[in-house]
Amino acid sequence: MSSVQAFPNRNTPPSNVRPSDSQITDLRLVPVEIAPDTFWVGKRDPGNIFYANPYLRRFRGTDPKTGRPNEFNLLIDPGSSSDFAQVSTKVTSLIGGLDRLSAVFINHQDPDVGSSASIISARYAPKAGILCSEDTWRLIVHQNLPRGRFIATEKFSHGLNVPTGHRLLPVPSPFCHFRGAVMLYDPETRVLFTGDLFGGVTDVNAQGLWADESDWTGIRAFHQIYMPVNLALQRVVAVIRKLEPAVEIIAPQHGRLIRGPLIQTFLERMEKLPVGLDIMDEAQDRSHLQAWNAVVERVMALARGYLGQSVDEKLMGSTELAETAKVQNGQVSIQRLGRWTVEHVVELLCHGEPPEIAGPIMMEATTAAAEYNLPTPHLDIEGNGVASNVSLLAG
CATH class of the missing domain: 3.60.15.10 (Ribonuclease Z/Hydroxyacylglutathione hydrolase-like)
Known part of the structure; x- marks a missing residue:
């Protein structure tokens, strides 16, 4: 085996690359x-x-x-x-x-x-x-x-x-x-x-x-x-x-x-x-609803900064959302199936939006779930909200 030729300090860029x-x-x-x-x-x-x-x-x-x-x-x-x-x-x-x-x-x-x-x-x-x-x-x-x-x-x-x-x-x-x-x-x-x-x-x-x-x-x-x-x-x-x-x-x-x-x-x-x-059953646990509501609140707040009033139009167009959440006065209150509801809200918000809008919305859902120690929402990260056929797989 050849002798190891590693960079002296892996915390800095390679020697032939300037720090900036x-x-x-x-x-x-x-x-x-x-x-x-x-x-x-x-x-x-x-x-x-x-x-x-x-x-x-x-x-x-x-x-x-x-x-x-x-x-x-x-x-x-x-x-x-x-x-x-x-x-x-x-x-x-x-x-x-x-x-x-x-x-x-x-x-x-x-x-x-x-x-x-x-x-x-x-x-x-x-x-x-x-x-x-x-x-x-x-x-x-x-x-x-x-x-x-x-x-x-x-x-x-x-x-x-x-x-x-x-x-x-x-x-x-x-x-x-x-x-x-x-x-x-x-x-x-x-x-x-x-x-x-x-x-x-x-x-x-x-x-x-x-x-x-x-x-x-x-x-x-x-x-x-x-x-x-x-x-x-x-x-x-x-x-x-x-x-x-x-x-x-x-x-x-x-x-x-x-x-x-x-x-x-x-x-x-x-x-x-x-x-x-490991987390499939946990995703349906009603004890997590309060935390999932905190996640969706953060997602909604960020989305409004990008989309304005069109947020309400996107959510009101879904008949499925009414089965798991109440949507009133521009707010979403999750009643059951917390992770699925967050996934569906993100899907609706990102539908047809370019990556520079869909990406931050998805990352906010991901980050919030991690901070509240919740399972990660199953988001369409590969499609990233581009084009008109965005879909999420419900957990």
């Missing part, structure tokens, strides 16, 4: 080096609260078999086909073209994680292998991926030797959130690529790529919506703690990246976080 870059860099246009030869190559649209994080890892070294200089370019969680143009532009700026990709790693089968892999492999990177678990492959192969290029992570439980003298470690994270999810650890840079684990929704006002304490609310919300049960989280947290050398950067597929003391802080919280099945 997180404020002045347009993340829509440029890749960002998060660790040596490790780049975020994603997309950021103003106003959104949910986005994906593809990464490029460039390996440069000597092929142990031939003794000749060699390169190996790995694209990690390449993202949605809708993000392909921006991701490909950033990757090309770093390595000269997608045809120089050696492999694509995919954590799990969700379209936002890797649906662009079919475009990349079919047209732009004819020699790139596709590295994922067998469970993931059984599903993504139906996206017309070339069967002959599949590389199963199960074959490398003790590590994968890169033909540059480097080493990577696939780390299974079962049921976080998919049965066949696999993280990828780079011991040299100490970056752990976690897929959906530690992903989150992000406040529209957040700057840069690096998480701070405020990101926990969005991480909590994402996990309570998408992760099945706390036991799965407990198991994977234990695995992460055992990785050597210790992890210095957690690079999730959504939200912002985690480093420094926040890693241990968020690991401890994740280990105890109730999610999915």
